[in-house]
Amino acid sequence: MTSTADLYDERAADLDSLSLQLRDFGGRRTFHGPIRTVRCSRDNALVKAMLATPGAGAVLVVDGGGSLASALVGDLIAASAVDNGWAGIIVHGAIRDSEAIGMLPLGVKALGTNPRKSAKDGVGEVDVAVEIDGVVFRPGAHVWCDPDGVLTER
Incomplete structure (x- = not known):
């Protein structure tokens, strides 16, 4: 992957x-894929259900x-x-x-x-x-992540 x-x-x-400074926790610090989203507040049942389905290289953006x-x-x-083949997870929480x-x-x-x-x-x-710190993450758009940050298609 090209750097962000x-x-x-x-x-x-x-x-x-x-611009929000997220921390890297996964074993892969560089990942990308089409966006899927969950918006939830202190309830992860939908996150669990979504990640239990085939991800086909997608990235789940969770707006907590x-x-x-x-x-x-x-x-x-x-x-x-x-x-289930997900590339990554971004958690605003x-x-x-x-x-x-x-x-x-x-x-x-x-x-x-x-x-x-x-x-x-x-x-x-x-x-x-879902909007996180002024950036809108739309299902189906692409997201790229590496140690420098997160980019998404407008």
Whole structure:
């Protein structure tokens, strides 16, 4: 994959750059793919359900509203993503089991960690446009991630 810096230099007019500083947690720090989305608040049932389906190299963008109050992804959900062919997960919120997730061949970016579990009620929305720090992530658009940041198609 071309670095996000080089890609931005080539296609600045077509791309948005996420200025929010996410941390890298997965075993792959460079990943990209078509976007799928989940919007949820302290409830990861939809995240778990989505990552249990064939990912075909997609990246799941999870808009948890920036809450660090409970984790939206843990090691079991991340392992399911690997088993189902997902390229990565971007979480605007917290994850847990970060050391185990770091051993998986999966890209994972998140705001931070919290060992607290989230609810499992299935409240939220799937495959809707989500806005994180002024950048809109649209289902089907492409996203690129590396240690320098996150780019998505406008």
